[in-house]
Amino acid sequence: MEVSNFLKKHYKHFNAASLIDAAEGYKTHLNNGGKMMVTLAGAMSTAELGIILAEMIRQDKVHAISCTGANLEEDIFNLVAHDFYERVPHYRELSAADEEELLSRHMNRVTDTCIPEEEAMRRIEHTVLKFWEKADQAGESYFPHEFFYQILLSGELEQYYQIDPKNSWMLEAAKKNLPIICPGWEDSTLGNIYAGHVISGDVKNVHTVKTGIQYMMFLADWYTQNAKEESTVGFFQIGGGIAGDFPICVVPMLHQDLQRTGVPLWGYFAQISDSTTSYGSYSGAVPNEKITWGKLGKDTPKYMIESDATIVAPLIFALVLDM
Numbered sequence: 001m002e003v004s005n006f007l008k009k010h011y012k013h014f015n016a017a018s019l020i021d022a023a024e025g026y027k028t029h030l031n032n033g034g035k036m037m038v039t040l041a042g043a044m045s046t047a048e049l050g051i052i053l054a055e056m057i058r059q060d061k062v063h064a065i066s067c068t069g070a071n072l073e074e075d076i077f078n079l080v081a082h083d084f085y086e087r088v089p090h091y092r093e094l095s096a097a098d099e100e101e102l103l104s105r106h107m108n109r110v111t112d113t114c115i116p117e118e119e120a121m122r123r124i125e126h127t128v129l130k131f132w133e134k135a136d137q138a139g140e141s142y143f144p145h146e147f148f149y150q151i152l153l154s155g156e157l158e159q160y161y162q163i164d165p166k167n168s169w170m171l172e173a174a175k176k177n178l179p180i181i182c183p184g185w186e187d188s189t190l191g192n193i194y195a196g197h198v199i200s201g202d203v204k205n206v207h208t209v210k211t212g213i214q215y216m217m218f219l220a221d222w223y224t225q226n227a228k229e230e231s232t233v234g235f236f237q238i239g240g241g242i243a244g245d246f247p248i249c250v251v252p253m254l255h256q257d258l259q260r261t262g263v264p265l266w267g268y269f270a271q272i273s274d275s276t277t278s279y280g281s282y283s284g285a286v287p288n289e290k291i292t293w294g295k296l297g298k299d300t301p302k303y304m305i306e307s308d309a310t311i312v313a314p315l316i317f318a319l320v321l322d323m
Contacts, residue, residue, distance in 0.1 A: 003318045015307045022270040022303035023319035026061075026236065029268040029301070030320075033231035035063035036268070039247060041239025041283075043110045045074035047310045049238075050169035052317045057172040061320055063233075064222065065173065066181040066247040069188025072145060075170040076152070077120035080160035084116040125193050127156055132197065136208040143210045143218070144190075145180035149173075181219050183212045183246035212246070219250050224263055232267025238309045240275050240283020252294035269296055270303040272312045 011020050030036065038056075040049070045067075056062045078085070088094070088102075091112045102109055106117035115121070131147050142150070151157060152174040165171050173180060185191050197203045227233045237244040254260040275284030287302035296302065305312050 001322055003315070003323045007315060007319060015305050015312075018303055018305045019307075019312055019316060020319070022236075022305060023316045025268060025270065025301045025303060026234070026316065026320050029232075029234045030061065034234055034267050035226055035231070036061065036234045036236055037064040037066060037247060038062050039235070039237045039239075039244040040065065040067035040071045041237075041241040041243040042068075042309065043070060043074065044238060044309065044313070045071040045078060045169070046110045046113055046115065048078065048167070049310075049313060050075050050078070051167045052314045052321075053169040054167055054172040055321060056317050057169060057176060057178060058166075059321060061317075062178070063226070064179040064181070066183070066243050068241065068243050069144065069182055069185040069191050071243070072148060072170065072180070072182050072185070073124065073188055073190050074115070075168055076124060076148060076157070077115055079163055079165070079168045079171065080123055080157055081116055081120035082162040084119040084162075086114040086116075088112050088114060121189055121193075123160060124157075124190065127151055128190065129197060129202065132194065132203050132208060136203045136205055139205075141205075141208050141210050143180075143215065144182050144185040145173075147209070149177065179218075179222050181215050181247050183215055184242045185209070185212070216246070216250065216253070219247055220254060220258070223250050224254065224260060227264050227267075229264050232264050234268030235266045235270075237269070237271040237273075238313050240271075240273055240281070244271070245282060248290070248295050249293075255294055265297045265300060266295060268301050270305070270316075272305045272307060272309040272316075274306060274308060 007020060011017060026036065038053070053062070086107060088109065089112055091109065099109070102114060107114035108117060128147060128151060131150055135142060148170060152171050186195070194203070194209055198206050223233060235248060248266065251263070251265055254263050269287050269290070271287070273284055275281045277284040277286060287296060287304060290296040291298060
């Protein structure tokens with residue numbers, strides 16, 4: 001418990017204190033029988049959050065995940081191509097010519113980290129296309145994350161693993177068949193690749209990969225089954241954007257559109273954000289704004305940590321894990 005003890009001793013005020021409060025609230029929520037959804041925006045998989053998120057999944061501290069298509073695929077890119085990644089610590093100093101040089105080597109930059117196209121994206125494309133085509137020919141359809149689960153559990157990628165597989169959150173999620181919501185999957189590298197294969201005719205039915213509306217329908221049923229007055233579902237949001245905005249809306253949708261008024265509100269809410277409220281940003285909105293939309297209640301435990309998620313999220317998870 002060295003990390004936890006250090007944090008509890010030194011993190012006393014401001015965002016540091018909010019970090020402690022959010023972590024303690026997380027633990028209390030679970031101890032009271034609640035479940036937790038974690039949402040991943042940004043490039044948290046490329047930031048290797050999987051090292052600790054996989055452990056959270058193993059220890060049943062996470063019960064559902066909502067994430068962007070990028071986070072879904074980038075954890076697997078990292079799993080099979082980690083040794084080919086390049087870190088660019090001086091990324092702020094790169095010229096346009098420097099960026100073109102990276103392009104010429106097919107190194108796709110995410111802040112200070114370059115993802116290798118051939119070893120990561122094209123390697124996964126080669127494998128996932130076989131699963132898309134097989135489902136398409138059989139008249140079957142699956143969610144984006146279900147295709148990844150099939151691939152990971154098939155063992156086809158094991159020959160390419162370049163990290164300890166216990167540090168892949170997607171692999172741990174696949175083992176548990178963890179519910180994943182991936183809104184806007186089309187806005188991802190493999191989403192673009194899928195569109196290309198539909199256009200070229202390799203995949204005949206565009207609905208072989210299920211859509212975001214179907215994800216909301218799935219989430220509505222999952223939330224209704226799992227959110228109870230005595231054991232609610234919490235919402236731990238990393239960053240902003242569609243990964244958080246989409247799933248949190250399931251509650252007002254259930255209440256207002258389906259008249260399932262007996263379903264409880266989210267029972268816990270915490271967000272790590274560096275967005276600015278005064279810009280009209282929903283990602284930066286204080287939690288109380290969500291009361292007006294029927295997502296949270298006045299008594300819902302609410303926490304906001306205004307900081308860098310790559311720093312804050314692993315620390316909160318360490319506290320939840322008593323590390």
